[in-house]
Amino acid sequence: MQERVINILLVEDDEVDVMNVKRAFKKVNITNPIYLAGNGIEALKMLSGNGQPPQIPAQRRLVLLDLNMPKMGGIEFLQKLRSDPQLRTTPVVVMTTSNQDQDRVEAYKLNVAGYILKPITFTNFVEMMAALNKYWILCEIP
Numbered sequence: 001m002q003e004r005v006i007n008i009l010l011v012e013d014d015e016v017d018v019m020n021v022k023r024a025f026k027k028v029n030i031t032n033p034i035y036l037a038g039n040g041i042e043a044l045k046m047l048s049g050n051g052q053p054p055q056i057p058a059q060r061r062l063v064l065l066d067l068n069m070p071k072m073g074g075i076e077f078l079q080k081l082r083s084d085p086q087l088r089t090t091p092v093v094v095m096t097t098s099n100q101d102q103d104r105v106e107a108y109k110l111n112v113a114g115y116i117l118k119p120i121t122f123t124n125f126v127e128m129m130a131a132l133n134k135y136w137i138l139c140e141i142p
Contacts, residue, residue: 024129040077078110
């Protein structure tokens with residue numbers, strides 16, 4: 001089963017949302033490793049390594065990305081990720097409170113695998129994480 005492990009980078013600046021993701025993962029028995037970045041700059045460093053080995057294994061990675069963050073927001077992160085030949089194929093699922101059409105359109109132009117609005121209740125959050133887990137188990141992530 002080790003080859004099915006997906007290394008998840010959660011790019012999120014809100015501690016409550018980080019806690020909710022971790023709690024939801026635990027509740028539905030998602031055991032994939034979770035790496036945390038508080039903004040896009042931090043996330044890019046973790047993915048690329050900047051001359052060092054990347055902090056996140058280069059194979060079988062998935063980014064869960066918030067859009068509204070300090071220093072470097074989600075759209076700018078996506079632009080930089082997609083312009084980097086080593087990182088451009090990294091699958092990204094946007095998980096945000098932004099229901100703005102412009103954000104959704106921009107994200108899909110930058111080849112996100114999905115755009116999910118963060119649920120308000122924890123129960124719905126757990127359901128969303130379970131559905132997302134079922135989806136990425138079925139996907140062939142390189």
